[in-house]
Amino acid sequence: MVQLALRSIRYRAGGFAASLLTLLxxxxxLMTFASLLDTATATDPxxxxxxxxxxxxxxxxxxVIVTFAAASTLTLLARQRGTEMTLLRTIGATPAQIRRLLLAEAVLLAVVAVAAAVVPSVFTGRMLVGLLADARRIPPGVTPEFGPIAVSVGLGVTLAAAAFAALLAARRVTKTSLTSGKSxxxxxxxxxxxxxxxxxxxxAVTTVVALESSDLAVMAVSAQACILCAVGFALLGPSVITAAARVLTSLRRGGTHLTVSNLRGHTQQMATALAPIVLFTAIATGTLYMQSIENNSAIRPPAEIAGTIETLNYVVVAMITLFAAVMLINTTVAATLHRRREFGQLRLAGSTRPQVVGMVGAEAAVLAAVGVLLGTLAATATVIPYSIVKTDSVLPDATITTYLGVVLAxxxxxxxxxxxxxxxxxxxxxxTAVSATL
Structure with a gap:
C-alpha cells in the first residue's frame, strides 16, 4: 500500500503539492508556538x-485552523480523483483498501511536511522570542529553545490532522454510487x-452572561466564538453555495446563467474555496476589533498582561492572514486548474478565452461576497459580546476603516x-486542454 501511495503521489505531484504546502x-x-514551551522549561517562573x-x-x-485546512485540501484532492477511485472499486478494491491508500498518502505527506518544517521552525521560533523581547513582554536575555516539545507537537498534530482528513475523504469516496456516480x-x-x-x-452567550469585564478569560472565550462560528459556516459551505445559486437565479439578470450553472455543478469545490475567505474575514475582523475595544476600555488588565494580550492578538492576525492566504491560493488554484478540460470544451463550443476568464471572475466575485458576509456574521459573535462586556454598548466605538481593509483584502x-x-x-x-485530460 505504501508503494502504491508513493506512485500515486508521484503521478499527481501537482495536486499533492498543494496539500503538502498546507501541511508544511x-x-x-504549530512548531513555532510549541517551541515557546521548550523555551519556557529553561527560564524563570x-x-x-x-x-x-x-x-x-x-x-x-x-x-483548529490547521486541522480544518488540512481536511479541506486533502478532501478536495480526493474529490478530484473520483474517476480513479471509481475505477479501483470497479476492479475489486474494497472500501477498507481505499481508506488505507488515502491514509498512507496523507501520512507520507505529513511526515515529509514535518521534516521540511523543522529547520524553518527553528528560525521562526527564534524570531518570535526576539519579537516578544523587543516588545518587552519577556526579558531580553531569554535564549530561544527548540526541542522535543515542538517536534512532538508538530508531528503529532500534523499526522492527526492528515489522518483525519484522509478518513473524511475516504468516507466520501466509498459512499459514492458506482452506477450513478452520485454521492x-x-x-x-x-x-x-x-x-x-x-x-x-x-x-458569545457565556461572554455576556457569565463573565465580567475584569476577568482574564473574557478575551479567550470571546475570541473562540468567531473561530467556531467561522468553522461552522465553512462546514455548511455546500448548502450556502446552493442557496447563493438560488438567489442569483431569482435575480434573472443577464450573464448569471452560466455562473449559476457552475456554482451548482462545482458545489463542493466552491465550498472548499469559500472556507478560507470566511476564516480570514471572521478572525481578522473579530480579533482586530476586540483589541480596539480593549484599548478603549476603562477597565483593563495590568499593563504587562494587557501588552502580552495585544501582542498575542496581532501575532494571531498575522498568522491567520498568511495561512488563510496560502489556503485560499492552494484551493483556488487546485480547483481551477482541475477544470482545464471544461474550459477547453467551452472554448471549442465558441467561447473566447476572455469570456471563460470572465466567467471564473464572476464565480470568484460571488464567493468573495458570500465569504465576507458569513465572515462578518461570525465576527459579530466576538465583537458584539465583547463590546457589551467591556463598554456596555452593543456596537464598539471604533472606526470602520479596519473592517473595510479586511473586506478589501x-x-x-x-x-x-x-x-x-x-x-x-x-x-x-x-x-490540447481537452485531449490532455481525456
Missing part, C-alpha cells in the same frame, strides 16, 4: 508563565457545522487568485 505551513505554525500562555492560546487557535454521503458535515455554530454562539485575494489561475488554465490551445 501548518507544521511551521514568571517568564515561563507568559510563554506558556502564548503557546497555549495562539497554538490552540492554530490547531450518498450522510449528514456528518451538516451536523458538525451546526454543532460548531452552536458552540460559537454558546461562547479578502476580495482582492480571492479575485486575483481566481483570475490568475484561470488565465493559466486557458493558456494552451483548447483542443
Amino acid at each position: 505551513l501548518g507544521a511551521i505554525i 514568571p517568564t515561563a508563565e507568559s510563554l506558556t500562555i502564548m503557546a497555549n492560546v495562539v497554538g490552540g487557535w492554530g490547531l 450518498t454521503r450522510g449528514r456528518v458535515a451538516v451536523i458538525a457545522g451546526v454543532v460548531a455554530l452552536a458552540a460559537g454562539i454558546g461562547c 479578502a476580495a482582492v485575494l480571492t479575485l486575483a487568485t481566481s483570475l490568475t489561475s484561470a488565465r493559466r488554465a486557458t493558456r494552451h490551445p483548447a483542443i
Whole structure:
C-alpha cells in the first residue's frame, strides 16, 4: 500500500503539492508556538508563565485552523480523483483498501511536511522570542529553545490532522454510487457545522452572561466564538453555495446563467474555496476589533498582561492572514486548474478565452461576497459580546476603516487568485486542454 501511495503521489505531484504546502505551513505554525514551551522549561517562573500562555492560546487557535485546512485540501484532492477511485472499486478494491491508500498518502505527506518544517521552525521560533523581547513582554536575555516539545507537537498534530482528513475523504469516496456516480454521503458535515455554530454562539452567550469585564478569560472565550462560528459556516459551505445559486437565479439578470450553472455543478469545490475567505474575514475582523475595544476600555488588565494580550492578538492576525492566504491560493488554484478540460470544451463550443476568464471572475466575485458576509456574521459573535462586556454598548466605538481593509483584502485575494489561475488554465490551445485530460 505504501508503494502504491508513493506512485500515486508521484503521478499527481501537482495536486499533492498543494496539500503538502498546507501541511508544511501548518507544521511551521504549530512548531513555532510549541517551541515557546521548550523555551519556557529553561527560564524563570514568571517568564515561563507568559510563554506558556502564548503557546497555549495562539497554538490552540492554530490547531483548529490547521486541522480544518488540512481536511479541506486533502478532501478536495480526493474529490478530484473520483474517476480513479471509481475505477479501483470497479476492479475489486474494497472500501477498507481505499481508506488505507488515502491514509498512507496523507501520512507520507505529513511526515515529509514535518521534516521540511523543522529547520524553518527553528528560525521562526527564534524570531518570535526576539519579537516578544523587543516588545518587552519577556526579558531580553531569554535564549530561544527548540526541542522535543515542538517536534512532538508538530508531528503529532500534523499526522492527526492528515489522518483525519484522509478518513473524511475516504468516507466520501466509498459512499459514492458506482452506477450513478452520485454521492450518498450522510449528514456528518451538516451536523458538525451546526454543532460548531452552536458552540460559537454558546461562547458569545457565556461572554455576556457569565463573565465580567475584569476577568482574564473574557478575551479567550470571546475570541473562540468567531473561530467556531467561522468553522461552522465553512462546514455548511455546500448548502450556502446552493442557496447563493438560488438567489442569483431569482435575480434573472443577464450573464448569471452560466455562473449559476457552475456554482451548482462545482458545489463542493466552491465550498472548499469559500472556507478560507470566511476564516480570514471572521478572525481578522473579530480579533482586530476586540483589541480596539480593549484599548478603549476603562477597565483593563495590568499593563504587562494587557501588552502580552495585544501582542498575542496581532501575532494571531498575522498568522491567520498568511495561512488563510496560502489556503485560499492552494484551493483556488487546485480547483481551477482541475477544470482545464471544461474550459477547453467551452472554448471549442465558441467561447473566447476572455469570456471563460470572465466567467471564473464572476464565480470568484460571488464567493468573495458570500465569504465576507458569513465572515462578518461570525465576527459579530466576538465583537458584539465583547463590546457589551467591556463598554456596555452593543456596537464598539471604533472606526470602520479596519473592517473595510479586511473586506478589501479578502476580495482582492480571492479575485486575483481566481483570475490568475484561470488565465493559466486557458493558456494552451483548447483542443490540447481537452485531449490532455481525456
